[in-house]
Each structure stands twice: as C-alpha cells, then as structure tokens.
Amino acid sequence: SQQGEEDPQALSIQEGENATMNCSYKTSINNLQWYRQNSGRGLVHLILIRSNEREKHSGRLRVTLDTSKKSSSLLITASRAADTASYFCATELGGNKLTFGGGTRVLVKP
Amino acid sequence: GAGVSQSPRYKVAKRGQDVALRCDPISGHVSLFWYQQALGQGPEFLTYFQNEAQLDKSGLPSDRFFAERPEGSVSTLKIQRTQQEDSAVYLCASSSGQGARYTEAFFGQGTRLTVV
Numbered sequence: 001s002q003q004g005e006e007d008p009q010a011l012s013i014q015e016g017e018n019a020t021m022n023c024s025y026k027t028s029i030n031n032l033q034w035y036r037q038n039s040g041r042g043l044v045h046l047i048l049i050r051s052n053e054r055e056k057h058s059g060r061l062r063v064t065l066d067t068s069k070k071s072s073s074l075l076i077t078a079s080r081a082a083d084t085a086s087y088f089c090a091t092e093l094g095g096n097k098l099t100f101g102g103g104t105r106v107l108v109k110p
Numbered sequence: 111g112a113g114v115s116q117s118p119r120y121k122v123a124k125r126g127q128d129v130a131l132r133c134d135p136i137s138g139h140v141s142l143f144w145y146q147q148a149l150g151q152g153p154e155f156l157t158y159f160q161n162e163a164q165l166d167k168s169g170l171p172s173d174r175f176f177a178e179r180p181e182g183s184v185s186t187l188k189i190q191r192t193q194q195e196d197s198a199v200y201l202c203a204s205s206s207g208q209g210a211r212y213t214e215a216f217f218g219q220g221t222r223l224t225v226v
Contacts, residue, residue, distance in 0.1 A: 033214065043153070043201065043217035088152050096166040097143065098215065100152035 006089060006104040014109050019076040021104040023089030024069075031092045032065055034074050037103070038085035046074075046087075079108045112136070114218035116202050122224045123192045131187045131221045135204030142185050143215060144177055145201040153201055159185060160208055192225045199223070 007022045023032070034046040049056045049065045049072070056063045062075040076083055086105050090098040115134040123129050135142050141160055145153035146169075155169040161182040170177070174192075179185040189196055199220040207213030 035217075042219040043203075045214040045216070048214060090152075096158040097155040097169070098153075099155065100145075102150075102152050 006087070006101045008104060009102070010105045010107075012107045012109065013079055015079060015081055017079055019079050019083070019106055019108070021074050021087055021106070023072045023074070023101055025072075025089075025091050025101075026070065027093060028067075029091045029093055032063075032072050033090045033092070033098065034061075034063060034072075035088045035090060035100075036085045037088065043088070076106075079106075081108050081110045084108045114202055114204055114216050116200075116218035116221050118221060119219060120222050120224075122226060125193060125225055126191050127225075128188065128190045129192055129223065131189075131200050131202075131223070133185045133187070133202030133204075133218060135183065135185070135202070136206075136216055137183075139204035139206050139216075140208060141205045141213075141215075142179055143203040143205075144185070144187050145203065146171075147199045147201055147220070149198075156187070156200075189223075192223075194225050197223055197225045 005024050013019050029051055031050045033048045035043050036046055037043045047058045047063050049063050060077045065072045084107055086103040088100045088103045090100045117132045143158050144156040146156055147153040157177045158166040159179040162179050174190045176188045199222050201217055201220045203215040203217045205213045205215045
C-alpha cells in the first residue's frame with residue numbers, strides 16, 4: 001500500500017515552463033521528501049521538508065507542505081529537458097522507512 | 111566508490127531458482143534499506159537494517175525473501191524459489207542517520223530481476 005499519491009500521473013510541458021505536481025497522504029508524518037528518478041541515475045533525493053515547515057526552496061525547486069490538508073506540492077521553475085524524469089513524494093511516518101507514492105512522470109520538450 | 115553500489119544490475123532467473131542481490135552502501139552509513147519497485151510504480155519498502163541489526167522486515171512479501179547484513183556494511187537480499195511476481199527492480203539505499211527520520215537516503219541504481 002502507498003501512503004502518498006501524486007497528481008497528475010503524467011505531465012508534458014515545454015522547456016522554460018514551470019511544472020507543478022502535488023502529493024497527498026493519509027496519516028500524520030514526521031517529514032516528507034521528494035525524489036527524482038530517471039533511467040540514467042536512479043532515485044535521487046531532491047528536498048526534505050519537516051512537518052513543522054511550510055515551504056522550502058532549493059535552486060529551481062520549491063516545495064510546500066500543508067499538514068492540515070495532508071498535501072505537498074513540488075514546483076520546478078524554468079524547466080529544462082534534463083528535468084524529464086519521474087518525481088516521487090515519500091513520507092516518513094516514524095522511524096524506519098519511507099513510503100513512496102506512485103510518482104508523476106514529467107516530460108520536458110525542447 | 112562514492113555512492114551506493116548494487117550488483118548485478120540485471121538478473122534473469124528461471125522460475126524456482128534462488129537469487130542473491132548485493133548492496134554496498136556508502137561507507138560509514140548506519141542505515142540500510144531495501145525497496146522493491148514494480149514497473150510504473152513507486153518503490154515499496156521491504157526491510158531496514160541499523161548496522162547489522164535487522165530492525166524492520168515488515169515489508170518482506172513472503173518467507174521466500176531473506177536479507178542480511180552480517181558485518182554492518184554489505185547487505186544481501188536473497189529470494190528463494192523465485193516466482194514471476196518477484197520480477198521488479200530491487201533498490202538499496204543507505205543513510206547516515208538512524209532510520210529515515212530527517213536524513214536523506216542515497217539510492218543505488220538497482221537490480222532489475224526478471225523471472226521467466
């Protein structure tokens with residue numbers, strides 16, 4: 001079973017545009033993380049946001065967290081072809097493991 | 111190497127065959143995780159080690175799955191009597207913290223297992 005669910009499942013945009021994807025989860029969390037996966041590099045950690053944080057930035061990435069709605073969003077600004085990948089949110093409930101969603105497949109067209 | 115290393119990268123097994131998948135975590139990382147990722151889906155947790163202790167094996171789908179990390183570094187995931195539903199990518203991750211709390215996990219490239 002998967003705790004987080006990403007929306008949309010797939011996204012196609014032009015290079016230079018922004019990409020936004022959302023993650024909803026079901027139970028209280030300690031933190032939420034976003035990962036990127038492409039065929040060349042495997043799963044790569046992007047950003048971690050703690051349950052007491054509301055927004056976090058890292059380069060062209062912006063993550064928000066709304067614990068009252070049990071949701072998070074990932075915004076990629078000024079997208080590049082190299083951003084083409086699947087993006088997963090993962091929640092940490094307590095202790096030992098990350099629980100991943102099904103992912104959003106992003107295609108950035110040059 | 112600097113990252114998490116998994117071997118083999120690809121494995122084709124005949125149904126009923128036993129397989130062993132290896133993970134070399136980042137040196138000094140306390141925590142080690144195994145995940146299973148089916149095609150088109152997110153990774154699903156299998157098991158977690160803190161040093162050599164297997165603290166959580168709640169995600170192992172059956173008693174055909176067994177994992178070990180005897181010296182607190184290299185880990186092996188063994189699948190006995192493989193079945194077609196075992197076909198997936200098996201991902202190993204390590205982190206410097208204890209568990210997944212507040213620390214990022216570094217993932218290997220995975221082993222793609224195909225059972226025919």
